Amino acid sequence: MAYAADEYFAVVPTQNTPQVTTPWWSGFAKITEESRSVAHLGDWVTVDYCPLNDRVAAAILLPGDMPYEYTKVSTTRNNVRFIDKTIEIEEFHKDILGSLKDDAARDELFRADVVINATASRHVSSALEFYLRQWPKHHPPIASMAVGHRADTAVMTLAQSEVPGIVHDLDRRLKIAFANSPSGEPFLDEFWPDHAALNRLFQPEPGCSAPTFVGSAADMAILSARMLNVLSEWLDEGYSNYARGFGMRVLQRPNVVAIVPHEAEFRWTADEVSDDLQRGYQIRLSPTAKAQMLTWMKKSERNCGRDVETGGILFGQIDDFLKVVWVTEASGPPPESTASRHGFVCGTRGVASMNAELAARTRGAVSFIGMWHTHPGSIPCPSPTDRAAMHKLLGSPDFGGRQFLMLIVGGYAATPTIAGSLFKRDE
Ligand SMILES: [Zn+2]
Numbered sequence: 001m002a003y004a005a006d007e008y009f010a011v012v013p014t015q016n017t018p019q020v021t022t023p024w025w026s027g028f029a030k031i032t033e034e035s036r037s038v039a040h041l042g043d044w045v046t047v048d049y050c051p052l053n054d055r056v057a058a059a060i061l062l063p064g065d066m067p068y069e070y071t072k073v074s075t076t077r078n079n080v081r082f083i084d085k086t087i088e089i090e091e092f093h094k095d096i097l098g099s100l101k102d103d104a105a106r107d108e109l110f111r112a113d114v115v116i117n118a119t120a121s122r123h124v125s126s127a128l129e130f131y132l133r134q135w136p137k138h139h140p141p142i143a144s145m146a147v148g149h150r151a152d153t154a155v156m157t158l159a160q161s162e163v164p165g166i167v168h169d170l171d172r173r174l175k176i177a178f179a180n181s182p183s184g185e186p187f188l189d190e191f192w193p194d195h196a197a198l199n200r201l202f203q204p205e206p207g208c209s210a211p212t213f214v215g216s217a218a219d220m221a222i223l224s225a226r227m228l229n230v231l232s233e234w235l236d237e238g239y240s241n242y243a244r245g246f247g248m249r250v251l252q253r254p255n256v257v258a259i260v261p262h263e264a265e266f267r268w269t270a271d272e273v274s275d276d277l278q279r280g281y282q283i284r285l286s287p288t289a290k291a292q293m294l295t296w297m298k299k300s301e302r303n304c305g306r307d308v309e310t311g312g313i314l315f316g317q318i319d320d321f322l323k324v325v326w327v328t329e330a331s332g333p334p335p336e337s338t339a340s341r342h343g344f345v346c347g348t349r350g351v352a353s354m355n356a357e358l359a360a361r362t363r364g365a366v367s368f369i370g371m372w373h374t375h376p377g378s379i380p381c382p383s384p385t386d387r388a389a390m391h392k393l394l395g396s397p398d399f400g401g402r403q404f405l406m407l408i409v410g411g412y413a414a415t416p417t418i419a420g421s422l423f424k425r426d427e
Pocket of ligand 1: 242374382383408
């Protein structure tokens with residue numbers, strides 16, 4: 001394989017003082033113009049140290065014995081050299097969180113052809129999501145990989161610049177995808193445990209850097225090599241308008257009969273992004289929720305006439321740190337709703353049980369966030385009636401929530417304009 005002279009590879013630990021027991025690291029790689037060659041990363045990515053009882057449990061594929069004083073950065077450099085001496089390697093010993101905050105350092109990182117986030121750190125995932133939340137956005141493909149605490153399960157996502165969302169967003173999408181999949185439970189239990197005891201066990205975070213990790217170097221090699229091969233296929237295919245998700249399980253013992261492989265792959269199109277009119281939160285409207293609302297709108301136009309309002313319930317998630325509202329699903333009018341040319345009054349019957357079912361199934365990733373209604377032939381801005389209703393609802397002791405998303409669909413189903421307003425209790 002040929003490399004151009006200016007190709008380099010860089011890894012960035014999260015702490016300024018490199019330590020073997022650093023709980024996470026990030027890799028920023030620029031290897032070659034050919035995305036296929038990312039497969040070669042399979043030879044070194046497993047060098048990430050896995051501390052077990054304060055000792056290095058897994059430091060593999062090293063040329064001979066690797067002294068402990070080597071940092072992850074220099075170990076990775078040595079491994080890449082071991083694979084191919086002609087690759088030029090540039091090391092960056094920088095704090096990843098600090099680099100993301102700094103415009104120049106961030107630009108430097110995102111000049112890479114592909115970024116591999118192997119931190120399994122919520123701090124890093126929130127920071128990546130936060131600093132790349134502007135829309136439209138520009139960055140190289142960002143792959144995030146994590147392994148379960150027994151090194152028998154792994155998940156990976158790939159963020160693309162044409163699809164809103166980085167690690168945090170795609171982690172949520174993957175969680176929902178597994179929640180809706182008949183074989184998703186082992187992944188949910190491993191990476192998104194809803195049991196309090198499991199949650200405690202995995203503090204500060206699950207994965208190979210946590211003290212609960214019990215996997216072997218061979219287990220890590222299987223998972224990381226497979227993820228890198230899948231990643232290189234994705235990059236080779238292109239399709240930068242899809243974000244991707246992947247999960248795999250390796251059984252401890254072979255099956256005696258042939259069964260479906262324990263792998264799952266997902267791809268997601270872009271959410272529609274808009275800014276909330278009230279608070280400046282970013283609203284990410286899923287294609288599913290949008291289609292659900294427009295289907296109900298068409299039905300109402302057909303059955304009740306074009307100028308009668310309709311609406312329903314919104315399910316998703318609101319993140320106050322990232323200032324992002326995910327609208328994941330939309331229902332039609334609940335029983336006992338009333339609709340006319342002058343307004344839509346949303347019924348509440350069945351909403352609580354629908355919410356309980358969704359929240360339990362998705363382990364909190366999707367729950368009640370507000371309501372939607374239409375302004376036929378008009379603009380999607382809250383009317384004085386809408387504002388008065390919000391004031392009354394948020395002031396009522398019967399409403400348990402702190403905030404409420406009001407999504408309005410203006411125009412008609414064939415030519416909709418959609419805008420959201422996030423109302424908070426303190427307003
Ligand atoms: Zn209205």
